Amino acid sequence: MISLKSPAYGVPPEPPLKRQKLVGSALSESKTMTAQTAAPMADLSEQLDMQERKKYSKGKTLGRGTYADVFLATLKSDPTKTFAIKKIRIAAEQDRIGISYDTLREIRCLQELDHPNIIKLYSVFSTKDQNLNLVLENLPRGDLKQLYLDATIRYSPADIKAWMLMVMRGMWFCHSSFILHRDIKPDNILIASNGEVKIADFGLARTFVDPGQKRPMTHEVITLWYRPLELLFKAPYYGGAVDIWSCACVFAELVLRQPFLPAPTESSLSQIRTICERVGSPTEDNWPGVSKLPDYVATSEVTPQRTRAAWLAEFRILGEQGADLLSKMLALDPDKRLSAEQTLRHPYWTSAPRPTSLELLPKKGGGLETMGKDLTRRGGELPVRENGEAKNGRADGVARKIDFGGGLR
Template sequence: MAVSPLVLPGAAEKGGPTAKSKLQSAAASSNGTPNAAQSSTEVNDVAEQMNEDEKAKYVKGKKLGEGTYANVYLGHISSSPSSLVAIKKIKVQQQYTEGMAPDAIRELKFLQELSHPNIISLISVFSSKDQNINLVLEFLPMGDLEMLIKDTSGVRYGMADIKAWMGMLSRAVWFCHENFVLHRDIKPNNLLIAADGEVKLADFGLARSFSDPYRLMTSTVITIWYRPPELLFGARQYSGAVDVWSVGLVFAELVIRVPYLQGINEVDQIAKLCMGVGTPTEENWPGVSKLPDYTVPAPPSPVMGIDHYLSMFGTVGQEGVDLLMKMLIMDPRRRITARQVLEHGWWSSDPRATKNEDLPKKGGGESKVAEDLGRRPGMVDDERAGKVARKLDFGGMR
């Protein structure tokens, strides 16, 4: 599949290490189910050998960090010590009693299928003898967008740079939606930066496929600063529009360099949203009052007009502001889609997006890689805790 609907076929074929045959892994048969007979010792050694071969392709280096459900190691390809990879070793929970962590499963599930220059690639998977699953991921040493945004004294960037980053993010999101995947946790610190400047969407621990019609999904996803109004109001059926809202807020944050809507809890988030975007009402969003958790502070504030956005986000120009406003349309049915985002006039208006090699950089270093990959989905850094996407209720969720 093409990298973007607007790119000519062929232009799409480049990009990071693509994950072709993502491993033929195999744990020893004797481990999965107990077996008493001895005749079994040689069984499965073909599969085992394949796993060993795959494992031997990578050298696991020092531990970069520890996360809730995974440890992250620096590694490299055995035959080429300069080709670095990140190896994410998924911890087995308490001697298996809880089953495989749902986040780990989601991540595996989607990264196995999605291959795109702006989505972190899963290069391989192998299991190690201590019964851990190891994800070999591309090494993204340059930190994440959040670091760039926050480093207001060290990193300066302009509209052309924002356009480049937003372009890469928008292509990643379009690709997810085109493949019927909702990411559900888009935010600056899930946007990692490769050595060549390419932005890669990471952390699919909250992702899921589009629901079948009439089947419900959980509304407690997406870190609250980036959570759209329909989810704040408890909608159980939703679409790619939820991710587009998050993209809009990343856009806004890139411009003003602080999160645009920083609520301290869900109620406060709604209040911030009403002030910063406008109060959702039956007039601007027919049907909104029927959503299960619909409550808004009185009196309603009007939907912010173009003047407000121009005064705050004017650095991205008229077209840029227009795109931002369309991403922040409250009614998800009217919000711009990921595809329409890519068709917007902003991309082709001047200035053109900065080339990757000219984008501002800030070395993230190894510890940042570990932090980025080891974080639990839906979480922000510790000092920002409290705004965490509620942990998925995996047991009762339908």
Template sequence: MGDGRGIAAASGGGGGANNRPAWLQQYDLVGKIGEGTYGLVFLAKTKLLKSCIAIKKFKQSKDGDGVSPTAIREIMLLREISHENVVKLVNVHINHADMSLYLAFDYAEHDLYEIIRHHREKLNHSINQYTVKSLLWQLLNGLNYLHSNWIIHRDLKPSNILVMGEGDEQGVVKIADFGLARIYQAPLKPLSENGVVVTIWYRAPELLLGGKHYTSAVDMWAVGCIFAELLTLKPLFQGVEVKGTPNPFQVDQLDKIFKVLGHPTPEKWPTLVNLPHWHNDQQHIQGHKYDNPCLHSYVHLPPKSPAYDLLSKMLEYDPRKRITAAQALEHEYFRIDPLPGRNALVPTQPVEKIVNYPARPVDTSTDFEGTTSIQPPQSVSSGNVVAGSVAASQVVPSRGVPRPIPLVGMQRVPPASMAAFNIASQGGIGALNPGGLPLQRGAAAQAHSQQLRRKDPGMGMQNTGYPQQKRRF
């Protein structure tokens, strides 16, 4: 993490250059590429190599006394994990003047949200089968790695699934945004105490019904929703969220799910009766009966097709029966033509047209302090980039033949290194430095890492790489 890569404020923004930290002066800000609950995301370039990097700036904690627990959690996880289909944390920087924290990542030119929107609003046609299958396989591959290391993401949605642009990693999927992720082996307390998780359209029914405990199955429900969205170019369960309440119960979202999948029953989901909101709110959630579920008609798939079989297993009501990421990777869907490939953006069939996806829009009017200049927003266009960085959106790139992915061993992270950060020990956060970031771990966190791991069906299964049958590479 001490490789010197980082960020820099734009000219004229955030005070004079001489007042900026030394690490900040090594980089040039291009503009803002995103904004979320926890802060802003910027695109910057190294002054020396002109390579692109994504910078996530965290807002201060609500108490105003240092770095937020969300930032600590994300740093602790990303420092210990490494996988081709998980975003790479390059460096961590802190501004001691205002305790603002910056996380530097390799920049990905695309995300699934923009890819889906491009097909829906610009091209008006579906994503080709090869690209859908390759995007989904790589998403599951990264998720299998996380789950094998007992990490739940808890915020999977199209905008958090990145896709690399021009370079050696072109078309490679990266799971991003670990602000809600956490380790879940032998939890010391119910996970429901963490508050509401997962964006509503991708939230599993056990969460909506107030389940006290949940597992990695909540991620697989979200993957099912993403899979359906890749097929149809629109969210499958597009409920209206009631804002401003910590209560996970969202009646309209549940109604949207029931309309497509039918009402769950205790016969098919035995633990349903134990969920607080199913038991206490029967009048609202069982008021409308949908007796003829028709998922296949919503996603335009034949009921007996492998794609429909995989999707229906991802959207299984009972989380204990829901397919795992490891099991999904072995599904028949990935063993029939077209086979998935490492470069999801290049179809294997010569007759299929290559889609020139535009780069994510960049707002060049915003600097690191959140103030604005007179520069108008624009799309990134750069012909001087490195692997995995921004490519000119106006130029049709020359795309090569998809290359096979190297076989990925699912090595578990040692339990001690994956210990959960103890928020009670946050008092030492002021001692952070940009190079080392020594974070304290309290006694409770150490005890947490010593507990035996629970058995979870499918966890720890070794990924054998892309399907070997009829390979086209």
């Protein structure tokens, strides 16, 4: 029997260790330079870039976008080792210094995060055209959204438990490293060849604010359907609870095989209404202080908070423990929402059925192009819009093929 302290189960491991800084001109630690040392340092940096990019052979294009292109690559010294190279077009960036904050944030965060459930950044180098190249882990099985939209793939409650456990372990590691992801959604959870899921796309990530030195934080993060009410009400300060809400939406989505909180139009007000209808209306009784948030909107009709019985009725395949966990991850008041560590310590993970082992998890082929498309996208984007409205993202025509062990019921 596997110990509960094993990475396969809920209890978190030891606190994360910082990773060493990666080689590459764009990432080298800043140092005070004199006029005499600046030129030699620049030459050295260029040499390091050249050495780094010569290590890889570029293969086929996996995706193209206005922000970045993604290529398959192999290591020249060992062609069996494959990578995804994300080439970011600096010319297309709007930032005055030439590199957008999104790009810098993604690089800096991935430098600090080394965990089996977070996409790995191996190296960074620039090319002669000054574009940045991120050498990333190759994740050829696509993403969770592509997987659940495939009507031919059957999966069980134990499979959902395994996927979500890996997501939450990656999320715990981010928060333990004082990093908020701020754009968790199924499209940003990629799948490795062995079935492991990996959190990707750190373009909207940032470090936690020191509680003693609070500075206002932007509310314009997280794709709309996965955004919690505190951000929709423009809370100036927030923490890891925003990511937990998004993870809960992914959790529900894997069960329903369609988005849990898809607003009919791309507007904050529409999203607020959707949350109130599905989860409940925020009031001073269930969320003390909510009415003081800058964009708080009191609904004309107060919808009672969803009951335990209502959660269990819709998400019965998760069992009582799973429905309880989901409801606590979707608490309206962020102070009452479970933290990532509390989530991992919930009895759901050790209740029957146990999480499916990696080698037995359903896998989808042909995911390279999906990975390429996911990595070229900027953070926070909604699905493609039609007729001025956001797509509802529902898996129309896709049967809910969740295997209960004895067939569908």
